[in-house]
Amino acid sequence: xxxxxxxRLISRTIDGVETLVNTESGEIFIxxxxxxxxxxRVEEGDTIQEGDTRSRTERELESPTLRKWTVERxxxxxxxxxxxETGERREWERESLEKQLxxxxxxxxxxxxxxxxxxxxxxxxGHRGETGEESLIVVLYGNDARRFIQTYRVVDDESxxxxxxxxxxxxxxxxxxxxxxxxxxxDRAVEQALQTEGYVI
Numbered sequence: 001x002x003x004x005x006x007x008r009l010i011s012r013t014i015d016g017v018e019t020l021v022n023t024e025s026g027e028i029f030i031x032x033x034x035x036x037x038x039x040x041r042v043e044e045g046d047t048i049q050e051g052d053t054r055s056r057t058e059r060e061l062e063s064p065t066l067r068k069w070t071v072e073r074x075x076x077x078x079x080x081x082x083x084x085e086t087g088e089r090r091e092w093e094r095e096s097l098e099k100q101l102x103x104x105x106x107x108x109x110x111x112x113x114x115x116x117x118x119x120x121x122x123x124x125x126g127h128r129g130e131t132g133e134e135s136l137i138v139v140l141y142g143n144d145a146r147r148f149i150q151t152y153r154v155v156d157d158e159s160x161x162x163x164x165x166x167x168x169x170x171x172x173x174x175x176x177x178x179x180x181x182x183x184x185x186x187d188r189a190v191e192q193a194l195q196t197e198g199y200v201i
Contacts, residue, residue, distance in 0.1 A: 012095075014102045021098055025075050028094070032102045032145065037115040040101050041143035042108045046071050048081060048097075052104030053144045058177065061107070101145075108144050113186060115141040116193040120151075136166060136199065140189055148172045150190065154199070163200040 007029055009020040014032070022029035028042040042048065049068040051061045069081030069090055079092045100106040120136040134154035141147050151170035175186055191201060 012098075014099050017102075019102055023076065028074055028079070028098060028101065030098055030102050037117065037139075037141050038145055038147065039115060039141060039143065040108060040145045041112065041114070042071060042074070042101070043111075044071055044074055046111065047084070047109040048101075048106050049109075050105070051107055053107040053110070053146055054104060058174075110142045110144045110146070110182065111185075112143045113140040113148075113189040114143065116189060118193050118197045118199075135169060136194070136197075138190055138193055140186065140193070148175060148186070150175075152194070152199075152201075163195070163198055166194060166199045166201055168201075 007022045007027075008024050009029070009031070010023055011034065012019050012021050017033045018035070020031035020034045026044060028040070030040040032038060032040060047068055048071055049061065050066040051063075053061065068084045070084060071079065071081050072089075073080040075094065077094055079094050079097050081090045081092070082088070083090060097106070101108065117139045118136055119139075120134075136152045136154065138150050138152060139147055140150075150168060150172050152166040153169040154164055155167050156165045175183065178186060194201060
């Protein structure tokens with residue numbers, strides 16, 4: 001996790017799905033559903049907007065008809081935001097807002113990648129009976145409930161004894177549209193995930 005804040009998670013059923021929800025002030029954190037690495041994190045200063053980042057493109061979410069708010073305060077029972085267009089104050093019941101985030105009625109802006117998974121190491125199929133090459137799949141989960149997948153090719157063998165070098169083979173195209181700061185955070189998270197498994201880019 002990127003934050004040192006202590007999470008106090010309780011189990012709650014949202015639309016028939018078991019979900020873990022943080023109860024402390026200052027941050028909304030939702031494990032949705034509870035059994036997967038997918039999560040939603042909203043901190044004070046983040047943006048909440050109408051629409052679901054998981055099912056709509058960024059271009060669709062930029063529609064002027066979809067409202068956006070800057071989160072000013074996250075309390076135990078209520079959340080306060082300011083409409084980015086009009087400056088009007090909006091107050092939500094926290095549990096209702098968490099439900100809207102969990103089911104996709106509302107989304108937050110992508111700011112961090114706190115969960116990741118590296119799989120693979122097996123040879124990918126080659127051509128005409130060739131052995132193929134070893135590849136790794138890195139999955140990063142963003143705080144907006146989306147996941148990003150990139151495939152890396154292992155470019156050296158295990159004879160060196162240290163970290164093994166990899167290079168990007170199949171990028172997640174959405175990463176190309178990240179602003180420079182978010183792209184640095186993404187790249188750093190990928191590097192950390194690979195280093196944990198003994199690989200270096």
